[in-house]
Amino acid sequence: MSTETAADDKRPLLSVRDLVQEFVVREGGGTRAGVVQAVSGVSFDIRPGETLGIVGETGSGKSTLARAILQSPRPKSGTVSFRGSELTRLRGRQLLAARRNLQFVFQDPFGSLDPKWQVRSIIEEPLIAYAAGDRQARRKRVDELLDLVGLDPARYAKRHPRELSGGQAQRIAIARAVALEPDLLICDEAVSSLDVLIQAQVLNLFEKLRRELGLSYLFIAHDLALVKQVSDRVGVMYLGKFCEVGPGESVYRQPLHPYTRALLDSIPSTEPGAGRKTTTLRGEPPSPVSPPSGCRFRTRCPRAADRCAAEVPEPRELFPGHQVACHFPLTEPADPAAAAQATATHTTATAPG
Amino acid sequence: MSQATTDALLEVEDLRVAFAVGGREIRAVDGVSYRVEPGQTLAIIGESGSGKTVGCRAIMGLLPAAAMISGSARLRGSELIGLSDAQLRKHRGSDLAMVFQDPARSLNPTMRVGAQITEAIRTHRKLGKPQAKAEAVELLRLVRIPAPDRRFHEYPHQLSGGMRQRVMIAIALACRPKLLIADEATTALDVTTQAQIMELMLELQAELGMSLLFISHDLGLAASYADEVVVMYAGKIVEQAPAGKLFGAGGTVRMRYTRALLDAIPHIERAAHTELPVVSGRPPDPADLPPGCSFAPRCAHAADDCLAKAPALAEHSPGHSWACWHPCENGVAP
Numbered sequence: 278m279s280t281e282t283a284a285d286d287k288r289p290l291l292s293v294r295d296l297v298q299e300f301v302v303r304e305g306g307g308t309r310a311g312v313v314q315a316v317s318g319v320s321f322d323i324r325p326g327e328t329l330g331i332v333g334e335t336g337s338g339k340s341t342l343a344r345a346i347l348q349s350p351r352p353k354s355g356t357v358s359f360r361g362s363e364l365t366r367l368r369g370r371q372l373l374a375a376r377r378n379l380q381f382v383f384q385d386p387f388g389s390l391d392p393k394w395q396v397r398s399i400i401e402e403p404l405i406a407y408a409a410g411d412r413q414a415r416r417k418r419v420d421e422l423l424d425l426v427g428l429d430p431a432r433y434a435k436r437h438p439r440e441l442s443g444g445q446a447q448r449i450a451i452a453r454a455v456a457l458e459p460d461l462l463i464c465d466e467a468v469s470s471l472d473v474l475i476q477a478q479v480l481n482l483f484e485k486l487r488r489e490l491g492l493s494y495l496f497i498a499h500d501l502a503l504v505k506q507v508s509d510r511v512g513v514m515y516l517g518k519f520c521e522v523g524p525g526e527s528v529y530r531q532p533l534h535p536y537t538r539a540l541l542d543s544i545p546s547t548e549p550g551a552g553r554k555t556t557t558l559r560g561e562p563p564s565p566v567s568p569p570s571g572c573r574f575r576t577r578c579p580r581a582a583d584r585c586a587a588e589v590p591e592p593r594e595l596f597p598g599h600q601v602a603c604h605f606p607l608t609e610p611a612d613p614a615a616a617a618q619a620t621a622t623h624t625t626a627t628a629p630g
Numbered sequence: 631m632s633q634a635t636t637d638a639l640l641e642v643e644d645l646r647v648a649f650a651v652g653g654r655e656i657r658a659v660d661g662v663s664y665r666v667e668p669g670q671t672l673a674i675i676g677e678s679g680s681g682k683t684v685g686c687r688a689i690m691g692l693l694p695a696a697a698m699i700s701g702s703a704r705l706r707g708s709e710l711i712g713l714s715d716a717q718l719r720k721h722r723g724s725d726l727a728m729v730f731q732d733p734a735r736s737l738n739p740t741m742r743v744g745a746q747i748t749e750a751i752r753t754h755r756k757l758g759k760p761q762a763k764a765e766a767v768e769l770l771r772l773v774r775i776p777a778p779d780r781r782f783h784e785y786p787h788q789l790s791g792g793m794r795q796r797v798m799i800a801i802a803l804a805c806r807p808k809l810l811i812a813d814e815a816t817t818a819l820d821v822t823t824q825a826q827i828m829e830l831m832l833e834l835q836a837e838l839g840m841s842l843l844f845i846s847h848d849l850g851l852a853a854s855y856a857d858e859v860v861v862m863y864a865g866k867i868v869e870q871a872p873a874g875k876l877f878g879a880g881g882t883v884r885m886r887y888t889r890a891l892l893d894a895i896p897h898i899e900r901a902a903h904t905e906l907p908v909v910s911g912r913p914p915d916p917a918d919l920p921p922g923c924s925f926a927p928r929c930a931h932a933a934d935d936c937l938a939k940a941p942a943l944a945e946h947s948p949g950h951s952w953a954c955w956h957p958c959e960n961g962v963a964p
Contacts, residue, residue, distance in 0.1 A: 334820040335791060442912055443678075472677040472847055477894035477906040484903060499820050506896040507903070529898050543825040545850035547892065548878045558822045560776075561790055 289322035290460055290493050296355035298345045311566040315341040317517040328494040330508030332501050336562055338517040339497045343465050377407055380454040384466035386446035390438040396449055397434040403456045422452040444475030463495045505529055513537045516573040523599030533601035536574045580605045638665040639841045645701035647688045654917040658684040660865035671842045673856035675849055679913055681865040682845045686811050690728055691718040723754045727802035731814035733794035737786040743797045744782030750804040769800040792823035812844040828855050849891050853877040861888045864914055864924035867943050871950040884957035887925045931956050
C-alpha cells in the first residue's frame with residue numbers, strides 16, 4: 278500500500294459499474310412492443326488473477342452482460358473499466374487495442390471457427406491482426422499454443438475444424454483466445470456442450486492457464502458445480518440483476534438468497550433417489566419485458582412478503598465479501614410470525630467457523 | 631438373465647446396429663441386452679457416440695434403411711425389430727413414444743402447439759375435432775402448463791424451452807404409451823427446469839403407470855432419478871445395476887469407465903481450483919475397435935489381459951453386472 282506498485286496490484290483488472298443493457302422488441306408492423314431489461318444495474322470487480330463465476334438460468338442476462346463488457350453491442354448505460362481504460366468511451370482503433378487483452382470463448386466451438394481455415398491459420402489470425410511477430414515467430418507461437426492446449430502441432434496444425442472433435446475444437450478456440458496473452462478471458466458456457474470426460478480435460482486446461490499465465494476469468498455457466506470448480510467468487514444472476522455475490526465457498530455452503538438455495542437444490546446429486554424430493558423451484562422466470570416490481574424473484578419465492586413487491590432489495594454485505602439483495606435472506610426469519618422458530622437457525626448460521 | 635420371463639415390458643436381446651460408411655463397417659451398437667419392467671425407470675448413460683441413442687432409435691424404427699439391425703426387442707412379447715414402417719407406426723405413439731433433446735427442432739414452428747397435439751391424437755385415435763381439442767387441452771394440463779386454454783393457441787416460439795419440452799411430452803403422451811423414451815430430453819434445459827421436467831416425467835409415470843427409459847450423458851441424473859442404470863461405452867454395456875447398488879452410501883461402481891465418469895463430474899463439495907481426475911484420449915473409432923477392452927487405451931489400470939481380450943458383461947453380484955478384468959474395489963479407484 279505504501280508504494281505505488283502495491284497500490285496498482287490492488288486495483289481491479291475489470292471494474293463494472295451500474296451496467297444496464299436493454300433491447301427494444303417490436304411487433305410485426307415495427308411498433309414498439311416493449312423493452313427487454315436484459316441487464317439492470319450490475320456492478321462487480323475482477324482482480325488480477327481472480328476468477329469470477331456467474332450462474333443463472335437462460336434469460337438471466339448473463340450472456341448479455343458478457344457482450345456488454347466487450348462493447349458488442351455497447352451497453353445502454355454504466356461503465357466498464359478495464360486495466361484503467363473506460364471501454365464505453367473508446368472507439369475504433371483504441372477499442373480494438375484495449376480488447377487485445379480481453380478475449381472470449383463461446384459455447385459452440387464450431388460456430389466460432391471458420392470451417393474453411395486450417396487450425397494453424399485460425400490460431401495465427403489474432404497474431405496477424407495485432408501484428409505480433411514475423412511469420413517465423415508466429416509459426417513458433419502457434420506450435421507453442423497447440424502444445425499448451427494439449428494438441429500435437431504435427432498432427433493438428435493442418436486440420437480443418439470438421440476433422441476435430443468438440444473438445445478439440447474448443448481447445449483450438451481457447452488457443453486462439455490466449456494467443457495474445459490476454460489478462461482476462463470471458464468464457465460463456467465454454468464447456469457446456471462437451472462430454473463430461475472432455476469437459477474435465479478443458480477445465481483442467483483453464484486451471485493450468487490460470488496458474489501458468491496468471492489469467493483472470495469471467496466464467497459464465499448455468500451449471501453451479503462447474504462454476505464452483507473454477508471460481509474464486511461467484512455471482513448469481515436472476516432477471517438481469519445479481520441476487521447474491523460472494524466467495525464461492527461461502528455462497529455454496531451458506532446461500533443467503535432463496536434463489537441460490539433453489540438452484541443448489543436443483544443439482545442432480547449422486548445419491549440414489551435424491552431427485553424425488555419435489556422441492557424444486559416452481560414456475561419459470563417472468564418476462565424481462567415486464568419484470569416484477571420490487572424484488573424480481575418474488576413471484577417464485579417461497580419467502581416473499583408485501584415488502585418484496587414494494588421495495589427493491591439493495592445489496593447488503595452479511596459476511597465478509599458476501600453480498601445479498603434480499604429483504605429476508607436465509608439467515609433471517611422470513612416473517613415476524615416465524616421469527617421465534619428461525620432464531621435458532623439464525624444463531625447457528627452466524628456462528629463463527 | 632437368460633430365462634426370459636414374459637412380464638418385462640421391453641426386452642432387448644443382443645441388439646446390434648451397424649452402418650457401412652465408405653466401405654468400413656461401423657458397429658454403433660454391439661450386442662446390447664436389457665429389460666425394462668412395467669413402471670420402472672431405466673437410465674442409459676454414455677458419452678456421445680457410445681451408441682445409446684442409436685440403440686433406442688433402432689427399437690423405435692427411426693434409423694435410416696441403411697442401418698443393419700439384428701437381435702431382438704420385444705415390447706410386451708411382440709417383436710419390434712424387422713417390422714415394416716406401417717406395422718411399427720401402430721406401436722409408435724400407442725405403446726411407445728419418444729421425446730428428443732431439442733424441443734425447438736421437434737416442433738413445427740408454423741403450427742400452433744394445440745394443433746400439433748391434436749394432430750398426434752387424431753393420428754392414433756378416432757376422435758372428432760372437438761373431442762381431440764378437449765383432449766389436447768387436458769394433455770397440456772397434465773404436463774402442468776399454466777393456462778392451457780391460452781397456450782393451446784400459441785406458437786412454439788412463444789414458449790420457453792421448458793414449456794416446449796412439456797408440449798413435446800404432451801404429444802408423446804397423446805395415446806398413453808406404455809413406454810416413454812426420453813433421449814437427452816433435459817440436456818438443453820437449465821438446472822431448475824431440468825429438475826422440473828424430470829420430476830414431471832416421474833410423476834406422470836406414476837400417474838399413468840408407464841415405464842420410462844431415459845438416455846443421458848449425466849450420471850448424476852441417473853443416480854437421482856433412475857431405478858436401474860445401464861452404462862454404455864463404444865457400443866457395449868460396460869456396467870449395469872440398480873441405482874442403489876452404484877451410488878450413495880451402499881453403492882459401489884465397479885467398472886473403471888463408470889468410475890471415471892463419476893469422478894469427472896464437478897461437485898459443489900470439491901474445493902475450487904482443484905485438478906479434476908481425467909482420462910486422456912477419447913472413445914475409440916467405432917470402425918476400428920481395439921481387440922481387447924474398448925476402454926483399455928484410456929484406462930490407467932489396463933494390463934496386458936485388457937489389451938488382449940475383451941471382458942464380457944457378467945453378473946458378478948446379484949443384479950450388478952460389469953465388464954472389466956480389474957474392477958474397482960469397493961467403488962474406489964486405487
